[in-house]
């Protein structure tokens with residue numbers, strides 16, 4: 613579905629991946645779960661594009677619920693997959709993560725697990741090859757995405773800033789829909805390695821982009837949120853500890 617012209621979403625508020633679409637092609641931010649492949653193909657058909665139009669996948673981090681169809685695109689269509697070096701081993705499945713679950717409610721957990729299973733979350737295919745990105749890098753891809761390091765959820769978490777559609781993809785650096793508690797609005801994300809580091813990373817976004825930066829803040833889980841950086845950080849801090 614189209615969020616704004618040039619920015620489309622597949623999946624839902626439980627797990628989502630995004631397409632940045634321009635005349636030069638498509639940049640994907642994250643790759644959902646394996647079963648989102650069909651959603652991707654439907655989306656491409658809807659906008660009259662093909663798999664060959666996809667220039668790259670940028671992974672906000674290496675967790676299994678974000679790399680879904682990335683290896684399939686890489687292997688079958690030669691699409692390069694970018695990830696921060698600190699999460700490359702995670703994306704390749706060489707490093708298992710042992711997440712802390714924290715507080716939870718049964719309804720949201722069951723919805724998360726049921727959706728994950730339905731979308732092939734149990735048959736994740738890890739990457740066999742990745743390309744790396746660095747903090748501060750602007751990639752020569754549709755949307756000219758800028759990479760901003762966002763360590764905390766994982767060591768190699770990144771934010772992806774796309775000025776052409778006024779969007780900031782934050783992966784699991786924060787969430788607007790907690791998959792374990794159902795709580796909505798900007799807040800710390802579950803399964804986070806280091807919450808203090810995650811909070812510090814979000815605070816650094818303000819110095820990078822400015823407090824009056826305003827646009828779409830798009831997490832990997834939860835609804836897209838629109839507002840200023842100051843309001844985002846205010847809401848996030850008010851929600852802590854979730």
Ligand SMILES: [Zn+2]
Nearest residue numbers: 675677784832
């Ligand atoms: Zn996630």
